[in-house]
Amino acid sequence: MKPTIVLVGRPNVGKSTLFNRLTRTRDALVADQPGLTRDRHYGIGRVGDRDYLVVDTAGFDPVAKDGIMHEMARQAEQAIAEADVLLFLVDGRAGRTPHDENIAARLRRAGRPVHLVVNKAEGIDRAMVAADFHALGLGDPLPVSAAHGDGVKQLVELVLAPFPTDDEKEHSDDEGPKVAIVGRPNVGKSTLVNTLLGEERVIAFDMPGTTRDAISIPFERGGKRYTLIDTAGLRRRGKVFEAVEKFSVIKTLQAVQECNVVVLVLDAAQDISDQDAHIAGFALEAGRALVVAINKWDAVDNYRRDRLETDIARKLAFLSFARFHRISALKAEGIVGLLKSVDAAYSAATANLATPRLTRALQQAVARQAPPRHGLARPKMRYAHQGGMNPPVIVIHGNALDDIPQSYVRYLERCFMDAFDLKGTPLRIQFRTTQNPYATRN
Ligand SMILES: Nc1nc2c(ncn2[C@@H]2O[C@H](COP(=O)(O)OP(=O)(O)OP(=O)(O)O)[C@@H](O)[C@H]2O)c(=O)[nH]1
Ligand SMILES: Nc1nc2c(ncn2[C@@H]2O[C@H](COP(=O)(O)OP(=O)(O)OP(=O)(O)O)[C@@H](O)[C@H]2O)c(=O)[nH]1
Numbered sequence: 001m002k003p004t005i006v007l008v009g010r011p012n013v014g015k016s017t018l019f020n021r022l023t024r025t026r027d028a029l030v031a032d033q034p035g036l037t038r039d040r041h042y043g044i045g046r047v048g049d050r051d052y053l054v055v056d057t058a059g060f061d062p063v064a065k066d067g068i069m070h071e072m073a074r075q076a077e078q079a080i081a082e083a084d085v086l087l088f089l090v091d092g093r094a095g096r097t098p099h100d101e102n103i104a105a106r107l108r109r110a111g112r113p114v115h116l117v118v119n120k121a122e123g124i125d126r127a128m129v130a131a132d133f134h135a136l137g138l139g140d141p142l143p144v145s146a147a148h149g150d151g152v153k154q155l156v157e158l159v160l161a162p163f164p165t166d167d168e169k170e171h172s173d174d175e176g177p178k179v180a181i182v183g184r185p186n187v188g189k190s191t192l193v194n195t196l197l198g199e200e201r202v203i204a205f206d207m208p209g210t211t212r213d214a215i216s217i218p219f220e221r222g223g224k225r226y227t228l229i230d231t232a233g234l235r236r237r238g239k240v241f242e243a244v245e246k247f248s249v250i251k252t253l254q255a256v257q258e259c260n261v262v263v264l265v266l267d268a269a270q271d272i273s274d275q276d277a278h279i280a281g282f283a284l285e286a287g288r289a290l291v292v293a294i295n296k297w298d299a300v301d302n303y304r305r306d307r308l309e310t311d312i313a314r315k316l317a318f319l320s321f322a323r324f325h326r327i328s329a330l331k332a333e334g335i336v337g338l339l340k341s342v343d344a345a346y347s348a349a350t351a352n353l354a355t356p357r358l359t360r361a362l363q364q365a366v367a368r369q370a371p372p373r374h375g376l377a378r379p380k381m382r383y384a385h386q387g388g389m390n391p392p393v394i395v396i397h398g399n400a401l402d403d404i405p406q407s408y409v410r411y412l413e414r415c416f417m418d419a420f421d422l423k424g425t426p427l428r429i430q431f432r433t434t435q436n437p438y439a440t441r442n
Pocket of ligand 1: 009010011012013014015016017018058119120121122144145146147148
C-alpha cells in the first residue's frame, strides 16, 4: 500500500507550497480536464518509481475548543491517526512560536514517525535555526525551501526510506478485478457492499491483524471472481457487513490506489457535491478505470432524475470515459449491469493494443482531422505504440508534436477509445518528437 504523508503545522508556514511541490509531478497528467477541480488537500506524489499520498491539514490548533478551528482540528486529528508518517512544518524565518510548541506536544504523542521540517530555509543560518527548533524535542530539524524546491526530494526519500516498496505483485487474472466502492458518506456504499456480498459466496474472508495493508474481500458473482478493497474497515456482524469507521478520505484514496476499478457511488436524491467531484477527480488522477453507480434510483421521481442528469453533465464532465448506471443497492436493482461494466472497464484498462492497429487508428484519426498547425511547424504523427497499462498509455511518435492543443488530444482519445472499444478507463496520450523539425533549417 502507498505510504501516506500528512503535513501538519500552524498557518502560513508553507504547507500548501510544500503540498503543491510534493504532488506536482502528477499534475500534468490531468491538466485541463473540463470541470475538474482538484482537492487542494489530498494528492498523489511520486519520487523515482515510488508513489505516495500527501494530505495537507489546514492550520492545526490542537487547543481549539470550538468553531471552525475546532472542526479543522478534528479533521487534522483524523489525518494524524491515519498517517504513516507526519511532516511537522515550521517557519525558519519566524522562529519557534508557542503555537509550534502546542503542535509539537500533540505530535510527540502521535505514535507515528514525525519529521521536523524547517521551511523557508533558503539563505538563512542553518545552525542557528536548528538550535532554535531542536528545543521542540522532535529530533534534528530538516531544512527545506518549499518555494524553491531545495531539499524537498531528499526529504521525501528520507521519510519514505523505512517503508517497503510496493512489489506490484502480478495480480493473477483468475482473482478477477480488484474493486473499490467509494463515495461520500451516506450514499449507500455499505448497502451496495452487502448486496454484492450478501447472498453470494464470500470466499475465505480473513480479518487481518495489524497489517497496514488494505483489507481485501474476495467474492464470486455470476460465476466470476472479484476482490473488494475495503475503504472503511468493514466488519461482519451477523449476515451483513458494517463500516466500523466513519467516512475517511485517506482510506478512500488508499483504496483507489490499490484497486483496478473504482465504483463511484452517487446519491440520486442529492445534487452532485464538491466531495463527489473530488473523489472522482482523484480516481482520474490515479488513472483508474471507473464505473459510476447512481444509487437510490428507486427513491426519486422524474423531475429529480432529470435534474440530476443535468447536474452530472455539468459537474462530472471529466468522467465522460466512464459508464453510468442507475441502481438501487437496497432493492438489488441494476447490479448485474453494474458488474458487467466493471468487467468491461477492467478489460479496457488492461487491454493489449498492438502497434499496427494503433498506428492505423492514428492515421484514420489524422485523416479525418489533421492536428492544427503551430506557428511554422506542421505536426506530423507517424506511428503509435502502447507505453503502459492500467491506464493504457499511448505513445505517438512524429515531428513537431510539442504543442498539440488539449482539444486535439481529447479528439485523439475519443478516436482510440472508439477504435478499441475502451469504455471505462482513462487514457494517457504522450508525444515523442523523433526529429527536430528545425534541425535541417538554417
Ligand atoms: N521565503 C520563503 N517563503 C515561502 C516558502 N514556502 C512558502 N513560502 C511563503 O509562505 C507563505 C505561506 O505559504 P502557504 O503555503 O500558503 O502556507 P500554509 O502553511 O499552507 O498556510 P495555511 O494555508 O494558512 O495553513 C506564502 O506567502 C509563501 O509564498 C519558502 O520556502 N521560502
Ligand atoms: N431508497 C434507497 N435507500 C438506500 C439505497 N441504498 C442505501 N440506502 C439508504 O441510505 C442510507 C445510507 O446507506 P449506507 O449504505 O449506510 O451508506 P454509506 O455510503 O455506507 O454511508 P457511510 O458509512 O456513512 O459512508 C441507509 O439508510 C440506506 O438504507 C437505495 O438503493 N435506495
